[in-house]
Amino acid sequence: AQSVTQLDSQVPVFEEAPVELRCNYSSSVSVYLFWYVQYPNQGLQLLLKYLSGSTLVKGINGFEAEFNKSQTSFHLRKPSVHISDTAEYFCAVRFVSSASKIIFGSGTRLSIRP
């Protein structure tokens, strides 16, 4: 069965420190991968996506992620976080063979300490 796992429900970090949010997926078919950010009481904003090509993907707000097919991972990273990065982050997959159906991970709450 296809699934998306975000291992950390909460990640506290100090401002200007680096951060990595982990995401692993399980699938028997090819996938597209996404990271979304959700600020309180708002919808989802796409941070970045991997569709094909280079496995290192750069997104908005200084975030990047690397697709690792052998480890079935798509971890999100930022070298230096800001207070404004405090939000919920969701990893998601869409199966290449499906009509755009997306499966979301459980989310990781990133909290930035001054």
Place this chain on the structure above:
Amino acid sequence: GAVVSQHPSRVICKSGTSVKIECRSLDFQATTMFWYRQFPKQSLMLMATSNEGSKATYEQGVEKDKFLINHASLTLSTLTVTSAHPEDSSFYICSAGQPDSGEKGEQFFGPGTRLTVL
């Protein structure tokens, strides 16, 4: 990028009433729209997939008679929560996309609707 709107952004209703939530794709035609529900501090759970001009496909465990979905045009899908109860209180998010299963089949998300049933 493409813009998807939802109306209303917040709604409070009494138990037993029905509530309609609209999802519109503002600058593109969306043959497929998706409805998600998000409980506090939880992830988005897909409720149903609606295709313009045909019946919606509901995920397992979602009551189709309680959550009525209509996708009558290429830019509008509606979700009606019938006979709402407090346990239906949640954040409802829609997304709109194109049926292409390739790289162009991206989904665009609306800002969400906060439903509170008293």
